[in-house]
Amino acid sequence: MCELLAMSANTPTDLCFSFTGLTRRGGETGPHKDGWGVAFYEGKGVRAFHEPGASANSRIAEMVQTHPIKSEVAICHIRQANVGSVCLANTHPFIRELWGRYWTFAHNGQLAGFTASPGFYEPVGDTDSEALFCDILNHLRSECDRHAPPELVAETLVRLSSGYARQGVFNLLLSNGDWLFTYCTNRMASITRRAPFRPARLKDADVTVDFEAETTPNDIVSVIVTEPLTSDEHWDIYQPGEWRMWQQGVVILKGVTGSSGGSHHDTPAQYTR
Numbered sequence: 001m002c003e004l005l006a007m008s009a010n011t012p013t014d015l016c017f018s019f020t021g022l023t024r025r026g027g028e029t030g031p032h033k034d035g036w037g038v039a040f041y042e043g044k045g046v047r048a049f050h051e052p053g054a055s056a057n058s059r060i061a062e063m064v065q066t067h068p069i070k071s072e073v074a075i076c077h078i079r080q081a082n083v084g085s086v087c088l089a090n091t092h093p094f095i096r097e098l099w100g101r102y103w104t105f106a107h108n109g110q111l112a113g114f115t116a117s118p119g120f121y122e123p124v125g126d127t128d129s130e131a132l133f134c135d136i137l138n139h140l141r142s143e144c145d146r147h148a149p150p151e152l153v154a155e156t157l158v159r160l161s162s163g164y165a166r167q168g169v170f171n172l173l174l175s176n177g178d179w180l181f182t183y184c185t186n187r188m189a190s191i192t193r194r195a196p197f198r199p200a201r202l203k204d205a206d207v208t209v210d211f212e213a214e215t216t217p218n219d220i221v222s223v224i225v226t227e228p229l230t231s232d233e234h235w236d237i238y239q240p241g242e243w244r245m246w247q248q249g250v251v252i253l254k255g256v257t258g259s260s261g262g263s264h265h266d267t268p269a270q271y272t273r
């Protein structure tokens with residue numbers, strides 16, 4: 001399986017620390033050597049890097065680790081190929097334009113035999129993941145519109161995600177640069193860092209960071225991963241079927257889908273944009 005990493009923050013923040021831990025799992029401490037990618041939102045633009053090899057020994061990944069690209073939303077992926085050849089076209093995250101925004105998608109899992117319904121969006125590569133992304137966007141394009149509030153978009157995404165999850169393993173990261181939607185069928189964890197900040201140490205590299213020295217008291221930074229990246233922090237583990245929509249570092253919508261595919265959800269008392 002692959003591994004995922006995403007960030008949602010209320011201020012432009014670099015991902016160097018977490019990305020360093022993830023890249024070690026791409027061929028050094030883990031088997032995910034069949035490609036890697038990362039996308040950083042900068043306003044409505046996206047700065048993206050992809051490579052069809054192991055991230056652990058990539059000079060491009062090393063540059064991303066040491067160059068503090070600041071973003072409020074970022075999505076990363078390291079690949080262990082199951083469906084589709086090892087090539088650049090099959091590396092996540094995948095990016096498409098919808099309603100004047102770039103949408104970014106990364107997936108961990110496998111849906112054997114999945115075929116997307118015909119529509120405006122078509123996959124470039126031959127992975128089930130990209131086919132899923134195109135299927136999601138085609139549904140959104142036909143069922144919602146550019147003015148749909150996040151609650152309505154989330155309702156559509158939850159319905160689609162629970163349907164995909166009945167066909168196999170479907171752990172999802174999806175963002176339009178404004179919010180970040182996450183869905184878990186079997187493995188996902190998150191951590192929200194805010195004042196008072198404390199040091200943290202990576203599991204996969206001899207790296208420690210003092211977040212207090214790198215932040216302000218008003219910063220909120222949440223990291224969502226397949227497996228916790230640090231050894232000295234408490235991570236919040238998702239339940240199977242749990243979904244959360246993040247914005248500015250906090251959860252704005254959340255819920256859990258049942259075994260029948262139905263869903264209940266909670267909306268915070270204050271919804272802010």
